Amino acid sequence: MYVRNCWYVAAWNHEIKENALFSCMIINQPLVIYRKADGALAAFENRCCHRGAPLSMGRREGDNLRCLYHGLKFAPDGRCIEIPGQDRIPNNACVKTFPVIEAHSWIWVWMGDPALADPDLIPRAMALDTPGWQSRSGHIEYETYYQLINDNLLDFSHLGYVHPTSFATSEDWAFTRPKITRVPRGLRIERWVTDQPSAHGVDAPRVDIWNRYDFLLPGIIVMDAHAVEAGGAQRNDMGPPDLTKTPALFTQYSCQAVTPVSDHRSRYSYSVLMPDHLAGNGMLDGFWAGTLAAFEEDRIIIEAQASINRLDPDRAPVPTSFDAALGQFRWLIEKMVKEEQSVSAAPVVAA
Amino acid sequence: MYVRNCWYVAAWNHEIKENALFSCMIINQPLVIYRKADGALAAFENRCCHRGAPLSMGRREGDNLRCLYHGLKFAPDGRCIEIPGQDRIPNNACVKTFPVIEAHSWIWVWMGDPALADPDLIPRAMALDTPGWQSRSGHIEYETYYQLINDNLLDFSHLGYVHPTSFATSEDWAFTRPKITRVPRGLRIERWVTDQPSAHGVDAPRVDIWNRYDFLLPGIIVMDAHAVEAGGAQRNDMGPPDLTKTPALFTQYSCQAVTPVSDHRSRYSYSVLMPDHLAGNGMLDGFWAGTLAAFEEDRIIIEAQASINRLDPDRAPVPTSFDAALGQFRWLIEKMVKEEQSVSAAPVVAA
Amino acid sequence: MYVRNCWYVAAWNHEIKENALFSCMIINQPLVIYRKADGALAAFENRCCHRGAPLSMGRREGDNLRCLYHGLKFAPDGRCIEIPGQDRIPNNACVKTFPVIEAHSWIWVWMGDPALADPDLIPRAMALDTPGWQSRSGHIEYETYYQLINDNLLDFSHLGYVHPTSFATSEDWAFTRPKITRVPRGLRIERWVTDQPSAHGVDAPRVDIWNRYDFLLPGIIVMDAHAVEAGGAQRNDMGPPDLTKTPALFTQYSCQAVTPVSDHRSRYSYSVLMPDHLAGNGMLDGFWAGTLAAFEEDRIIIEAQASINRLDPDRAPVPTSFDAALGQFRWLIEKMVKEEQSVSAAPVVAA
Known part of the structure; x- marks a missing residue:
């Protein structure tokens, strides 16, 4: 579909x-x-x-x-x-x-x-050559239908289980419910994960992590994420951070695209961008290495999931509350596909 | 099935x-x-x-x-x-x-x-750690439907053609009709092959070989085999040997299991056990090496047979008298599958 | 089919x-x-x-x-x-x-x-051990249905695009319409390609190339080809060359066979023969090396074509005039297959 x-x-x-x-x-x-x-x-x-x-x-x-x-x-x-x-x-x-x-x-x-x-x-992604930013980019191929990859990217509760080392993400990601809102042709997903151990070379005892991304048709992520000193989430009333009040100790923008190749193959393209003043001192290189490792972890679990699902493709999942975003996005795709089919099936009326 | x-x-x-x-x-x-x-x-x-x-x-x-x-x-x-x-x-x-x-x-x-x-x-197989015995065990995977492996194991007339070196078995195995009897959930297959050249380090000019195994659902072999001095078969009236009268120059117990993995893949698990007093002097090691070679020979011919059969899966074989045991076992499986299906299809009657 | x-x-x-x-x-x-x-x-x-x-x-x-x-x-x-x-x-x-x-x-x-x-x-091919000739032979396997290979061999307009280096063939091959005639169980395809740069060690500024082959059921090529001094085509009235009047500077006979293995695999067997007096001085070795390279070029483009066609196997090609021979041969196969089917379906009448 x-x-x-x-x-x-x-x-x-x-x-x-x-x-x-x-x-x-x-x-x-x-x-x-x-x-x-x-x-x-x-x-x-x-x-x-x-x-x-x-x-x-x-x-x-x-x-x-x-x-x-x-x-x-x-x-x-x-x-x-x-x-x-x-x-x-x-x-x-x-x-x-x-x-x-x-x-x-x-x-x-x-x-x-x-x-x-x-x-x-066209979604407003961030160019790799944006002045003031350093960037890395890459892509991998998955031997799976694209929707399993979308599902993965629409539910970050997996971060603490699949990427505890590569992304240094704790299981708190599963205990933090994101705010999900509809945007044109997609969803916005945002959250604070607070009081986390610092990682990726950040020099602070504990940090609050802000993560926000739009997930847009057909499968485009435009994300910004920051780590600020612990307490920063509260100082921003749990809303989008004002970085002049709570300076970012770590910032990444990331653009990602899931492209269905065929019914059994997908391409995943991704970038990470970091502002010049943070990218130095190995912060970007270290985070990029972790990102590549994390995306490989995703590929392994998703391809394994696909193998299991192929054995019994019609079995319904037992849903959890974390499926909210991925359920909405699957519904959005289904709705658009139906609309496209009804248009192409409509009789042509002479003007 | x-x-x-x-x-x-x-x-x-x-x-x-x-x-x-x-x-x-x-x-x-x-x-x-x-x-x-x-x-x-x-x-x-x-x-x-x-x-x-x-x-x-x-x-x-x-x-x-x-x-x-x-x-x-x-x-x-x-x-x-x-x-x-x-x-x-x-x-x-x-x-x-x-x-x-x-x-x-x-x-x-x-x-x-x-x-x-x-x-x-559960069939009464022989544990690998049985006191007084030495054991070897292993397993391989076949790219075939399990019934072709069962067929192979239910008709030892192939031993002289497929394993003349690895098992040192002569074509006499094809000219010796085994006794086949029904046992609960399976078949018992037993025979003497007499006047054979000795092998596997046995110190005797000629030997008689006793081979008996139960082949039990779903595909479990429990086997005992002995080589005694030539003439031993007659001295035991062609029945199960009394080893106090005709001492075993060679003894192996073997447990084997054919497990269907999927419609196109099977697992074959196997052991060989030899009593302590025979296993030494390299007899177990030599026989085990031959066993591994023989099971590889089986895998090669059976996978080749599977490739040929896949081209025309509905073609009926021309049966020979050696198909007796495998025919009975295929019939047994078919009967049990039908019984299971009729039970699961039966109406549930209130007590 | x-x-x-x-x-x-x-x-x-x-x-x-x-x-x-x-x-x-x-x-x-x-x-x-x-x-x-x-x-x-x-x-x-x-x-x-x-x-x-x-x-x-x-x-x-x-x-x-x-x-x-x-x-x-x-x-x-x-x-x-x-x-x-x-x-x-x-x-x-x-x-x-x-x-x-x-x-x-x-x-x-x-x-x-x-x-x-x-x-x-049996088509009258030329034996590898024909006295007075030197020969080379080989075969490759294609991962394609045989008809795509037949198509390739029935339309030499591809020679200038696929084999410009290996066969040193110019795009003039696409601008020269061959004469196509029906022969028993196949087609004869013949042409002159004139005023070509010489190649394969031929010592002449420009040459005319004569190429003629029968393409016979089920997919057998029997070919003779000559290069003569430029002008030779005219001196032979654009017909089959009289080599006593226009001596061959280069001659090859080639026999080729396309054998369908399965619906997705074919075998291609081929030879090149050169008369003793031309084969020396590296002419046969050089041409044979080019031939092997050319057949590999064919395999690569045809297998790629097959991959694309498999995505939408019922799409009709847009025909060009160069499809004349391959269209006729496909028609011939279709006709024979229908005849065979009607014979095997015919009622048996007692004499």
Whole structure:
């Protein structure tokens, strides 16, 4: 079950190299993406309309793309503009194209109706090259359906059980109920976890941790998190911290994207950003190493969960109160998929 | 097709270590097994009732088991006794448990109706630590349905063709018809193979070999075998040997268990035991090395047979007289499966 | 979709060694092939009729084949002639055999009605040991359905795009329309590609290339190709070259066979032959190295094409004029398969 009318993260922008053809798959759709001479992007179905060879094994010629099986050449709008040795080009000789945009260091592809591809629907992530910040980025692939990864990211009660060392998170994360609010096309999840042992090189006996993220369609996290001296949560009335009153001893912004590749595979792209004045002294490097370890811990437990669930896929989970956010997000996806299906099934009425 | 109301061998008892969680699968059911403080066993479905994470990746806390995804804790009877951060525990928050017993050095799990789990139905195998005996044990996994392994073990006419070197068995095994008798929940198969060249370090020109085993549900072998000086079969009127009259030059007891893991995978556990006075001088070590080689030979031919059969699974075999025992055992399993299905389909009548 | 009534190439004749059992699969049928004492061949279904063990793991005994699971012995005509320990041999104890012939250095197996197995239907390929010629041969396996490989070999417009270095073929191959004619059980494809840069050690500024091959059921190429001094095509009126008038600077004969193994796997066997007077000076070695590289290029693009097509197997290709030959050959296969099915479905009428 996939929402189609949204922007999916295909890759980090530095993965789409000049003069190269980048192949990927999003919601079972193979794609090839490349940069034109002016740096703008083109995204095609990765399948020549002739005999189905992948265009990603082809060759850029100017802004056009030639299939390197039998030589058909396509313009960036998908029209075939040359069939070697043949004058007439059939009208149906074209390849499907997809709206594609580079923004906030990510490559976004719109998988639904191109007429609805509104750039304003792209979540406002934080670019890797934001001045005053240092950043790290990466990605891994999961052998699982995307919803298990969304579930994981929508319920941080697992932090104390899965990441006690890598993220140095205590079981208090499971005993702290976050505030969950609806935002356009997603949820906002925020909380204080108070009176925690300090970690990641923070020089304070105990800290209060503020964590807030938006989880937006199709599966984009935009997060800011701070550690302040213990007591800071109270001094901010348990609301968003005023960092001028309670200075951050530790700050990370993180952008993450869960992209369904196929029904059994997903891509998880992620960044961590830290302000220059904190990133030094190894704080960013140390936290990044922990982050990579933590995401590997997630992958291991989620792929194991997927293996177990595959044995009996229709078994209903016993819900707990921590499923609130993930339940709402699954409901949101279901609702949007139904809306998209009813639109595409609607009769076309003449104006 | 699996009998459920019987004890399956999950593992050797030494595989279930103190403070560890042992995961396995029996007839498609994932299980986690662990020892409580008093050494007694608990066996759970290896699936947290919350979101399906494997409990084998969890943590023993006293006699309880905590899932290390979101922290739910379960008592040995399967009831959830803690949901971190949540006071109320739903009635259906529990994990299925299975009767489990340690006996004769094996861990036995009852996969059917717990009310019928009678410990007396456990076959009387021979423990690895039987005083006066030396033992070896091991196990391998097959990429096949269990019945092909049962078939192999129920027809020793293959010994001269598959194991002529490893077991030093001649083709006479195919020309000797065993006596097959019904025993409770299985078959007894016994025979003399006479006038054989001696092997395994036996110091005699020729020997008669006595081989007897019970093959019991679901797929348990309890075997004793002896080599006596040639002529010994006659001196015992071709019946079970009186070893005071015809001393054993070679003796092995062997316990073996075929456990269906899934429809395409099986586990084969096995032991060899030899009395102290024969085991020395390398006789046990030599025979054990041959046994391991022989079981590898079986695995290779059976997995190859499985590959061929998968291409045309409905083709009927051309039967031979050597299929008598395996035919009877397949019939026995079929009969029991039908009985179990008719019981579970029967209407419940008020008393 | 497979034609059954034809000769399939199982292997090069040197792959079937004396005293060995050769196993392979053709159109989903596992086979075992061996040489009798007189060198003649026997081909069996690779499945013992008893319990389905592969006979290729058995043992040749004279001209007979013994299964090394339970010892059944089969004569070259497939009849079981011994069941160890059992006097009576059931009438249905036999293994299916297949007509098999060694010809032109290949082993050919007839997969259809044995009554129709006419040796004259074997394509006249060129033997590897043809006097006056030097030869090279090899084979690779593809993880694809055979028709994608046939398609590739029936449309050489890909030569300039897939093999510009390995075969030194220019894009002119896509701009030269071949002459396609029907021959019995196949097609003849011939063309001149003129005014090409010379390659493969040919000492001439420019050359004209003559390429002609028959593509015959089930997927056999018999090809001759020559390079002559530029202008030679005209001097031969664009027809088959008279090599006494326009001497060949380069000549290769090539025999190739596409054998469907299963629905997802194919075997591709190939040779190159060069006359003695040209083969020296490294011309054959150089061309053979290029050939191996080219066939690897084909495998990579075709397996990639297969991966893409599997995602949406019913999508129709947009045809081009270059599909003429492959379309005709697909039609030919379809027609023959239909004829075979209607024959096997026809009522049997008494004479």
